[in-house]
Amino acid sequence: MAAHPARPMPMTxxxxxxxxxxxxxxxVDVLMSFMAExxxxxxxxxxxxxxxxxxxxxxVRAAFADVFKRIRDAHWGGARHVVxxxxxxxxxxxxxxxxxxxxxxxxxxxxxTFRDGLITVKDSYLKxxxxxxxx
Numbered sequence: 658m659a660a661h662p663a664r665p666m667p668m669t670x671x672x673x674x675x676x677x678x679x680x681x682x683x684x685v686d687v688l689m690s691f692m693a694e695x696x697x698x699x700x701x702x703x704x705x706x707x708x709x710x711x712x713x714x715x716x717v718r719a720a721f722a723d724v725f726k727r728i729r730d731a732h733w734g735g736a737r738h739v740v741x742x743x744x745x746x747x748x749x750x751x752x753x754x755x756x757x758x759x760x761x762x763x764x765x766x767x768x769x770t771f772r773d774g775l776i777t778v779k780d781s782y783l784k785x786x787x788x789x790x791x792x
Contacts (some may be wrong), residue, residue, distance in 0.1 A: 668771040673738040673747055674778070680733050683725045689718055693775040701765065701783040708781070717779075728753040728761055742782040751783070762786075 663735045666672070672691070681689040698717045703709025711720040725731060731753040739746045754760055763783045770778040 664731050666773050666774040668745060668769075668776075670738040670740055672774075673740065673745060673769075674736060675737075677733055677749065679748060685718055685722050685725075688721050689714065691776050692717060692779075693772055696776060698776040699759070699778065699780040701781045713770070723732045724757075728755060730754055731761075740771075743771045745771060750760045 660667050665737070674776040676688065676691045679691070689753040692714065694714060696712075696714060698711040698720050700708035700711070700720065709720075711717050723738050728751070731751065733751055736747055736749045738748075746769070748764070749767075750764050752760075763786060765781060768778075768780040768782070769776055
């Protein structure tokens with residue numbers, strides 16, 4: 658009798674929380690274990706309408722690692738997740754410090770596409786905070 662291939666584990670809110678926990682541990686290897694081979698990471702800022710597109714495991718791995726270099730002590734808190742079939746959302750607050758010492762404290766959302774229980778697209782959006790005017 659032929660062995661049947663293992664069915665992929667579906668994406669769930671618990672698995673998205675594990676992905677968020679990996680961000681907080683700054684563990685790129687664990688982060689990449691959630692990503693498909695043909696994954697894409699679309700950043701919230703960059704030269705294109707989509708921010709910056711990082712396509713493929715090597716490019717996504719490098720982009721994820723760069724986040725930890727640019728924002729030391731990065732922490733994603735207050736995460737809330739939604740999964741509906743092959744799409745999902747995570748809402749969070751990012752805090753930390755940039756290399757120049759300025760504080761980061763922004764709200765953001767990741768919009769995901771899933772296939773076979775893995776993330777194929779992580780598309781990030783941030784709220785841009787503008788300093789209040791002082792009269």
